[in-house]
Amino acid sequence: MSRAGxxxxxxxxxxxGIRLASVAAGIRYRDxxxxxxxALPPGAATAATFTRNAFCAAPVTVAREHLARADARFLxxxxxxxxxxxxxxxxxxxxxxxxxxADLAGCVAGQVLPFSxxxxxxxxxxxxxxxxxxxxxxxxxxxxxxxxxxxIMTTDTVPKLASRRFRLGADGPEATLVGMxxxxxxxxxxxxxxxxxxxxxxxxxxxxxxxxxxxxVAQSFNCISIDGDTSTNDACVLTATGSLGNAVxxxxxxxxxxxxxxxxxxxxxxxxxxIVRDGEGATKLVSVEVTTAASAxxxxxxxxxxxxxxxxxxxxxxxxxxxxxxxxxxGRAGVDGLDIEAVRIWLDDCLIVSSGGRDPGYREADGxxxxxxxxFAIRVHLGRGDAQARVLTCDLSCEYVRINADYxx
Amino acid sequence: MSRAGxxxxxxxxxxxGIRLASVAAGIRYRDxxxxxxxALPPGAATAATFTRNAFCAAPVTVAREHLARADARFLxxxxxxxxxxxxxxxxxxxxxxxxxxADLAGCVAGQVLPFSxxxxxxxxxxxxxxxxxxxxxxxxxxxxxxxxxxxIMTTDTVPKLASRRFRLGADGPEATLVGMxxxxxxxxxxxxxxxxxxxxxxxxxxxxxxxxxxxxVAQSFNCISIDGDTSTNDACVLTATGSLGNAVxxxxxxxxxxxxxxxxxxxxxxxxxxIVRDGEGATKLVSVEVTTAASAxxxxxxxxxxxxxxxxxxxxxxxxxxxxxxxxxxGRAGVDGLDIEAVRIWLDDCLIVSSGGRDPGYREADGxxxxxxxxFAIRVHLGRGDAQARVLTCDLSCEYVRINADYxx
Numbered sequence: 001m002s003r004a005g006x007x008x009x010x011x012x013x014x015x016x017g018i019r020l021a022s023v024a025a026g027i028r029y030r031d032x033x034x035x036x037x038x039a040l041p042p043g044a045a046t047a048a049t050f051t052r053n054a055f056c057a058a059p060v061t062v063a064r065e066h067l068a069r070a071d072a073r074f075l076x077x078x079x080x081x082x083x084x085x086x087x088x089x090x091x092x093x094x095x096x097x098x099x100x101x102a103d104l105a106g107c108v109a110g111q112v113l114p115f116s117x118x119x120x121x122x123x124x125x126x127x128x129x130x131x132x133x134x135x136x137x138x139x140x141x142x143x144x145x146x147x148x149x150x151x152i153m154t155t156d157t158v159p160k161l162a163s164r165r166f167r168l169g170a171d172g173p174e175a176t177l178v179g180m181x182x183x184x185x186x187x188x189x190x191x192x193x194x195x196x197x198x199x200x201x202x203x204x205x206x207x208x209x210x211x212x213x214x215x216x217v218a219q220s221f222n223c224i225s226i227d228g229d230t231s232t233n234d235a236c237v238l239t240a241t242g243s244l245g246n247a248v249x250x251x252x253x254x255x256x257x258x259x260x261x262x263x264x265x266x267x268x269x270x271x272x273x274x275i276v277r278d279g280e281g282a283t284k285l286v287s288v289e290v291t292t293a294a295s296a297x298x299x300x301x302x303x304x305x306x307x308x309x310x311x312x313x314x315x316x317x318x319x320x321x322x323x324x325x326x327x328x329x330x331g332r333a334g335v336d337g338l339d340i341e342a343v344r345i346w347l348d349d350c351l352i353v354s355s356g357g358r359d360p361g362y363r364e365a366d367g368x369x370x371x372x373x374x375x376f377a378i379r380v381h382l383g384r385g386d387a388q389a390r391v392l393t394c395d396l397s398c399e400y401v402r403i404n405a406d407y408x409x
Numbered sequence: 410m411s412r413a414g415x416x417x418x419x420x421x422x423x424x425x426g427i428r429l430a431s432v433a434a435g436i437r438y439r440d441x442x443x444x445x446x447x448a449l450p451p452g453a454a455t456a457a458t459f460t461r462n463a464f465c466a467a468p469v470t471v472a473r474e475h476l477a478r479a480d481a482r483f484l485x486x487x488x489x490x491x492x493x494x495x496x497x498x499x500x501x502x503x504x505x506x507x508x509x510x511a512d513l514a515g516c517v518a519g520q521v522l523p524f525s526x527x528x529x530x531x532x533x534x535x536x537x538x539x540x541x542x543x544x545x546x547x548x549x550x551x552x553x554x555x556x557x558x559x560x561i562m563t564t565d566t567v568p569k570l571a572s573r574r575f576r577l578g579a580d581g582p583e584a585t586l587v588g589m590x591x592x593x594x595x596x597x598x599x600x601x602x603x604x605x606x607x608x609x610x611x612x613x614x615x616x617x618x619x620x621x622x623x624x625x626v627a628q629s630f631n632c633i634s635i636d637g638d639t640s641t642n643d644a645c646v647l648t649a650t651g652s653l654g655n656a657v658x659x660x661x662x663x664x665x666x667x668x669x670x671x672x673x674x675x676x677x678x679x680x681x682x683x684i685v686r687d688g689e690g691a692t693k694l695v696s697v698e699v700t701t702a703a704s705a706x707x708x709x710x711x712x713x714x715x716x717x718x719x720x721x722x723x724x725x726x727x728x729x730x731x732x733x734x735x736x737x738x739x740g741r742a743g744v745d746g747l748d749i750e751a752v753r754i755w756l757d758d759c760l761i762v763s764s765g766g767r768d769p770g771y772r773e774a775d776g777x778x779x780x781x782x783x784x785f786a787i788r789v790h791l792g793r794g795d796a797q798a799r800v801l802t803c804d805l806s807c808e809y810v811r812i813n814a815d816y817x818x
Contacts, residue, residue: 054747055740055765085733087766120733121767232737310719310805314813324494324529328641331464338463356464357496358530396719397814398807404723405806 013145013163013178015199016243017041020144022151025132027125028080028118033151035129037101037136038075038197044241045203046072047210048113049217051234057084058094058124059114060233066098066110070206073111075197075237076101078129079152079182080118084232093124100130104137117182117195117233118154149180152195155403156182158278162270166263168202168246169255175202175244179267181236183275194221196236196271202260203242205250212261213238220268224276224392238264276392281399284316285375291388292381298335299389302380305333306393312378313396321367323352330380342383348376422554422572422587424608425652426450429553431560434541436534437489437527442560444538446510446545447484447606453650454612455481456619457522458626460643466493467503467533468523469642475507475519479615482520484606484646485510487538488561488591489527493641502533509539513546526591526604526642527563558589561604564812565591567687571679575672577611577655578664584611584653588676590645592684603630605645605680611669612651614659621670622647629677633685633801647673685801690808693725694784700797701790707744708798711789714742715802721787722805730776732761739789751792757785 018040022033040046048067050060066072076097083090098112116124149159163178179198204212217236242248249256277285288307293299306312309329315322326345331338345353347370352362370376427449431442449455457476459469475481485506492499507521525533558568572587588607613621626645651657658665686694697716702708715721718738724731735754740747754762756779761771779785 053737053740054744055736055749082733085736085762085766087764090766120731120737232733232740310809311813314810317810318814320814322529324491324641327464327494328462328529331462331641335463340464353494355496357494357499396810398810400719401723401726401805401807401810404720405727405729 013161014142015176015178015201015241016142017044017201017241018199018239019140019142020148021136021139021141022144022147023132023136023139025078025128027078027128033147034079035132035136036077036148036151037133037140038077038148039140040073040075040239041241041243042073044072044239045206045209046113046237046239047206047213048235048237049214051232053232055085055232057082057116057233058086058090059083059116060235061091062094062098063113063115063235066113069110071111072113073107074101074105075113075115077115077152077195077197078118078124079154081116081122081124082118082120082233083116083124085121086123089123093126096126097124097129101133104133113237115195115233115235117152120232145178145180152180152182154182155280156278160271160274160278162267162274164263164267166259168249168259172256172259173244173246175200175246175260175263177263177267179271181271181275183278183280194234194236194275196221196268198237198264198267199239199241200260200263201241201244203244203246203248204240204260205248208249208252208257209238209240211252212264215261216264216268219265220272221275223390224272236268273392276394279394280403281397281401282394283397284395286316286393286395287377288380288391288393289377289388290380290382290390292383292385293387293389294382294385296387296389298384299382299387300391302330302333302335302382303389303391305329306378306380307391308393310396313393316371316395317397319368319371321347321352321364321371323347323358323367326378326380327353335382339383344381344383346377346379347371348373348379422570423551424585424587424610424650425551426453426610426650427608427648428549428551429557430545430548430550431553431556432541432545432548434487434537436487436537442556443488444541444545445486445557445560446542446549447486447557448549449482449484449648450650450652451482453481453648454615454618455522455646455648456615456622457644457646458623460641462641464494464641466491466525466642467495467499468492468525469644470500471503471507472522472524472644475522478519480520481522482516483510483514484522484524486524486561486604486606487527487533488563490525490531490533491527491529491642492525492533494530495532498532502535505535506533506538510542513542522646524604524642524644526561529641554587554589558591561589561591563591564689565687569680569683569687571676571683573672573676575668577668581665581668582653582655584609584655584669584672586672586676588680590680590684592687603643603645603684605630605677607646607673607676608648608650609669609672610650610653612653612655612657613649613669614657617658617661617666618647618649620661621673624670625673625677628674629681632799633681645677682801685803688803689812690806690810691803692806693804695725695802695804696786697789697800697802698786698797699789699791699799701792701794702796702798703791703794705796705798707793708791708796709800711739711742711744711791712798712800714738715787715789716800719805722802725780725804726806728777728780730756730761730773730780732756732767732776735787735789736762744791748792753790753792755786755788756780757782757788
């Protein structure tokens with residue numbers, strides 16, 4: 001599949017003051033980078049959203065705690081070990097890595113935010129991480145994004161990087177936004193096994209930055225589904241360095257705020273799309289769009305039922321316009337008093353279902369033509385009101401099963 | 410996998426007055442039976458439960474309607490075509506097959522209950538079914554259960570038959586209960602692509618029979634999950650002929666009622682287990698048992714989160730005790746204020762999780778030993794109250810994807 005909208009990993013990206021280093025710490029993988037250090041300049045504002053899984057990983061607990069200090073200077077990210085399901089030992093390990101970095105960097109442990117992704121339930125190899133920190137600190141550079149995007153991968157097959165430039169109002173300066181993310185399984189609303197790290201050179205007050213991030217995440221990372229599972233480790237971080245020198249954005253409203261929100265929305269959408277495109281075993285990117293629902297909740301329930309259905313997803317894999325499975329998913333979504341006569345379903349612009357069954361004008365060849373595309377939409381009209389929802393999903397392939405059956409062996 | 414508790418299809422079963430015929434109508438398959446006619450004796454009481462999918466199939470609508478007459482004489486069952494998503498034409502087709510049978514059999518269409526299973530969205534081949542009816546009528550016989558259990562199969566790999574004898578109270582006569590069912594995908598609480606037909610020679614008043622069936626279905630067919638999808642066609646039918654000559658069971662209470670309920674509960678459990686064992690691509694039968702929950706709803710939510718998780722199910726397929734995925738599923742089940750320190754998780758009797766992480770006494774080899782079994786339990790203790798729930802599930806294999814990607818091609 002093509003990855004339109006994402007920059008080539010070869011391209012050099014930078015946000016003044018944000019420096020990254022990637023090193024091979026031998027956490028799980030051989031012969032590849034698996035530890036990323038991201039240094040933030042003094043005075044940068046940082047916002048984050050985290051998984052809602054009750055069994056959140058130790059680094060999530062510690063990162064939340066340290067974030068509350070509001071003067072984060074380092075993000076310490078490892079791939080291959082999630083440090084989740086590791087109890088009190090896991091918390092101590094996460095704190096120990098922060099302390100080790102703080103000792104070397106001359107800051108306090110509370111200024112380090114830890115992030116981990118990988119296998120759940122194994123103890124974090126703290127000693128190996130500690131040993132790798134000096135090389136990481138000395139390797140920090142502003143053009144380290146592409147290498148870092150590769151180092152945070154687990155079952156991802158491609159790194160996920162996106163950037164955009166946006167003007168802070170008509171006469172404002174041009175700001176830059178750069179982000180990287182990793183997937184690629186356990187993806188579902190409420191964040192998933194994903195990590196995303198985004199930075200801008202604009203100056204933004206921390207509460208506004210958090211508000212901007214939450215809005216963007218709700219529409220992007222929280223609207224994707226690969227397998228319906230929600231991970232213990234998900235986190236999305238947005239840092240604003242202020243190196244651009246703009247007047248600090250400290251209230252919601254105005255052109256600069258609007259431009260920032262639009263840019264953050266867009267980059268989150270780019271990265272979320274990239275995660276689904278690279279979903280474990282995925283061969284197709286499918287947008288499930290539900291309209292004319294009685295409420296947003298109802299629209300989302302229908303979109304989720306379709307996006308999570310293994311039967312729909314195997315049909316997508318087969319390129320088979322088996323619309324009966326879509327209709328069955330709509331029917332079991334729990335919509336109270338659904339009038340099936342009013343429901344219409346399209347594959348892109350091809351109307352397949354009306355009046356409770358196959359549309360009279362539908363031809364199987366037309367459905368097959370849409371399904372053969374790399375990317376298309378399943379559109380559902382409920383005929384009940386004005387609410388809508390959109391969820392991005394992918395197909396379910398043999399490769400998904402193989403990846404997840406083999407991952408630990 | 411072994412199919413303990415089920416009778417061999419070779420064994421002859423019978424309920425006095427219930428006659429079955431299976432014929433090859435060419436509905437979808439070549440060279441196999443795909444149409445079953447089941448004749449009920451006059452005066453038999455019949456109860457049924459149906460799918461809750463809003464897009465219920467045409468035969469479900471018609472069977473519900475005809476069942477309300479309370480004098481059903483025939484069940485007309487076809488495999489290969491679901492007659493679902495077929496709109497007004499589907500309803501007319503279902504009625505036309507009932508009428509055709511009624512004309513030949515000398516009854517009214519309202520005494521025929523139609524059932525269909527198979528592909529959604531294709532028109533029912535009414536002419537072929539009508540052509541097959543004379544042979545079906547002349548082939549009716551009391552020992553036709555085994556052949557019928559085979560004729561209603563779609564992606565099932567084995568027929569599902571069960572029977573038991575039970576005494577109607579200490580001094581009562583011995584009654585017989587025989588049932589058959591088909592799966593094997595789109596299985597989930599609220600019935601699924603399953604059909605089940607059960608009969609007894611005991612005399613039972615219709616309202617009591619319905620009550621008895623609903624109780625049994627709630628604990629059996631509504632507690633199984635193969636892929637989390639719910640079909641448009643599910644139905645479970647229980648007929649009581651009264652040929653045994655016992656005093657009609659017409660009130661809830663007493664030894665005979667108790668014995669009937671226990672027997673129906675047991676046969677539904679047998680058939681539900683057989684459906685999961687033969688789940689599409691399934692290699693393992695797994696019982697998810699949640700205890701000490703604050704409410705039955707909460708217990709069920711946790712059990713469902715585990716039973717539906719593709720990541721848990723692929724780990725089951727791999728025989729990999731990847732308990733982190735179980736823990737992650739518990740964590741995302743939406744239990745308000747879950748104390749992860751109190752959660753304990755076992756594989757059969759092997760304690761794997763306590764105090765928020767791997768139990769100190771757990772050894773991977775022990776978990777692997779349990780996972781290597783054909784059948785085992787995932788047991789979760791929440792430490793919040795007295796409620797519990799149990800859901801039967803199976804693993805997710807490459808074969809599941811292959812079956813569902815290929816089913817229509």
